[in-house]
Structures are given as C-alpha cells and as structure tokens.
Amino acid sequence: MSRAMSKITLGIMVAGLLWFSYSSVSAVYPFNWSSLTKYYKLFLEGILTTFQLSVIALALAVIVGILVALARDSKVNLLRDAGTLYVWFFRNMPLLVVILLVYYGFGSAVNVDRFWAGVISLSLFEGAYVGEIFRAGIDAVPSGEKEAGEAMGLYRSQIMFSIVFPQAFRISIPPLIGQLVTLIKDSSLVSVIALGDLTMRARQVGTQTLAVFEAYIVLAGCYLVMTSLVSLVGRVLERRLAIP
Amino acid sequence: MKEKNVILSLLNLTKSFDSQEVLKEVSFDVREGDVIAVLGSSGAGKTTLLRCINNLITPDGGDVFFKGERVQRTKHSIRAFRSKVGFVFQRFNLISHLRIIDNVALPLVKVGRVKWTDARKVAADHLKRVGLADKLMSYPSQLSGGQQQRVGIARALVMDPDIVLLDEPTSALDPSLVGEVMRVIRRLSSEGRTMIIVTHEIEFAKHIANRVVFLNDGEVFADCSPNEFFESVSGEIAEFLTDLSAIV
C-alpha cells in the first residue's frame, strides 16, 4: 500500500471511529453546539493568553537554559554543582507544585500578578529542560573543531561564540521546538491559579453554558492546532538553518 | 654556507599520561627552512610531541623557545605564539557551519583583527593556491577528504606562520587522494616554509625532508639527514623500517 493510500485509510478509520463515538454519546448526551458560539471571544482570549504566556516563558526559559548549560559546563566547581542542583530540583518537582509555590507561597509574601506568577513558574521549570538541551548541543560539537580554534590562537570565549554556540544552537532547534510544544501543553496547569488561559476559559464557558463536553472538545482542538503549528514552523526553521 | 637562524627550540620536553612517560626529555632545534619528518612507530609519542609544542597539551616539563624567547604559559603569549604556528590536523577539523572561505578567513578575523571583507580576499587567494578556487562557497561536508585537507593547509598558512606543524596530514585519506595533498606540501617546502611533519610517507621523508627525527618510546633516537637515517644500521631503525614496509 502506498504512503498516501495508507494515510487516507487511517483518516477514514479515525473519522469513522469518531463519528461512531459521537453518535453513541449523542444518544444519552444531547450535544448543543450553538450555545458555544456567542462565547467564541472567550476562547480567543484564552488562546491569546496561552500564546503570550508560552512565548514569554520560552524566551525566559531559553535565558535560564543558557545560564544552566554554561554553569554545568563551567570549570568552577561551585557553578557546576549549582547547575546540577537546579536541574535536579526542577526535574523532580511537579510543575503544579511549582506554580502553587510561586503563586501562593511567594505570593503571600510579595504581591505577584497571576500572569507573571505563571510565566515565572513555567520559565524556571522549563529552563531546567532547556538547559539540558543546550548542554547536549554544546557537547555534540566535535572536539576537533574546538581544538582547531585553540590551535589558531582563539580565546576560549571566541571559540565559544564563533565555533561552539552557532552549531550547538542548530543542533538544539528540534528538541527546543519539542520543548515549546511541551510548554504550551504544560501551561494549561496555570488555570489552577485562575489565570485566564485557554483551559481556564474553556472551563468557564462549560459552566456557563452547561455544554461542558462541547467546550472541552473545542479546547482539545485548540491545543492540537496550536502545538501542530509550532511543530510545523519549527521544521521549516530547522530546514532553513541546516548546515549542508 | 651560513647556518640559518634557529626558529624553534625544544628543550627537555616531558609528558606523562597517568604513569606512562610518553615524552622523555625531547630536545631539538628547528632552523629556518627546515622540513623535518618526524617518524616513529605507533604510540611513540609523535602526536603528543606536536601538541606539546603549541600547548594543545601542556607539557609536564621542559621549554619551547620561539626565535630565542621562551614561550611563557600565559594566555596571551600562548595565543601570540599559536598565531605564528600553523597546525594541520590528521582529521582536518574544519569548522562545519562555516563556508570554506570563512574557515580560512576565521584566524585572520579573530586573531589578526582583519575585517571580514579583507580577510576573505586573503583567504580566497590562499585557497586558489591549493587549487580550490571553485569551492570557496562550499561547506566542509561538501568536499572530499583531500579537498578538506587542502583547506586545512590553507587555513594553517593564512596567518603567514613562521612554522607549520602537520600531524599525519594524509593518513585519514583514501590512497587516491594522498597525492594531491602531498603535492601541496611539497610546494610549501620548495617555497622555503619551515615545517615539522609527522608522516608515514617514506618517500616524503626520503626526498623532501632535510632532516629526520626518529622518536622511539618517547625519546629522540635519531636526529639526522634522511640519507643517514635510511642507511642506518641501528636495530631499532631497521625494525621500524621493516614494520613500515610490511604494512605498505
């Protein structure tokens, strides 16, 4: 069977399965899509908030990640251990708990805006993973090329900026895009601090219209579209920057 | 004939890895225009010696003198020294995300503080001389091994070094590609470039080098002209030459 044929077959099978589930559920649950329509603005707001949250958090997570990666590759023992400790902490802590700690913990001491509490939690958390991605990228640069830099008389910082980082960055793009997708999905957890992200908005619409199932189906669709778009853009970027 | 100036002196270089003494008080002088073939069996310490010279490996003891001055082990003097010493690697070690022309221009820009546009002109000139005028815009992965090594040589020459160190420049190449690289190296020697070349190419050592340094077990066992070396009756040298011809 050709590739296209098998894709079409799979599509038909999935569509059939969905239609079957939908009609079985309709027998006991009267779907009411029309009640959702006047709330579309809430969904759009939610998408915008989730998007802003994810993009700002990613930008900060990249900065955190660079610091973590540099610390873990540092010659200074204290920095190296600090980097390791950081990664250990955030990789062993549920994101939900981080969000609660930042918003309710620090929030009880200083006044933290919900949005920024979400951004800070996500960037601290994802920064640990981004740091690991960068470190793997830095380690993947052939040591012979660094040596060539040394032999021509470059300083360590010049070797880093002219030889290591440009390659490490390219190597890191695919996993970094994967991490952005994860970040978008993880960001749904900020709805516990009543931040009006996509998930929170869908819950609101659900309770207000009583069309809960419908609202969550739309929610699921929105996440799928957002994450797939990010992956698509990532693949284009990867191809653009590829070294022949 | 007047003796040429000594460019580089090695004095009692020693290096151990763990408990293994890889270099044992290696000393010799390199004069202007010398082409020194460093020979020795595998594990004799040839690569270690070359890397100790420009501090890619820090020697445990001994000194390197460059034009009569001791090379201090500080960041700045090592950098200044390296910019005057070209290094050609066995596995080329080109920078894979840079175009060929930028690979060669890089030392000029970063160490020589030349502007990119000017550096590229000089780089293009050097690449022409190794027969790669049509590959300026290619990336390293798009070249054959022989072409990559010629880029490596152009890169080593771009700072107009006083001496070039080459570590088995042809041993990672297909036999059919050895010739093109050897021709470039032969031309350098005829232009009077001072070189230390670690090689297994006996023909090169016989006909192009003016001196052979034979390393045996981390020691300079012989330091003489190629004629003396290849006619030597010493057991170690004879054994080395027999082993070598057995491989080839």
Ligand SMILES: Nc1ncnc2c1ncn2[C@@H]1O[C@H](COP(=O)(O)OP(=O)(O)OP(=O)(O)O)[C@@H](O)[C@H]1O
């Ligand atoms: N980084 C290192 N750590 C430990 N031992 C090393 C290291 N580099 C080299 N050695 C050891 O030092 C000895 C000399 O190595 P070297 O690479 O200088 O030999 P060589 O003469 O260049 O050999 P070849 O002809 O195989 O390239 C070998 O026994 C090798 O195992």
Ligand SMILES: [Mg+2]
């Ligand atoms: Mg070697």
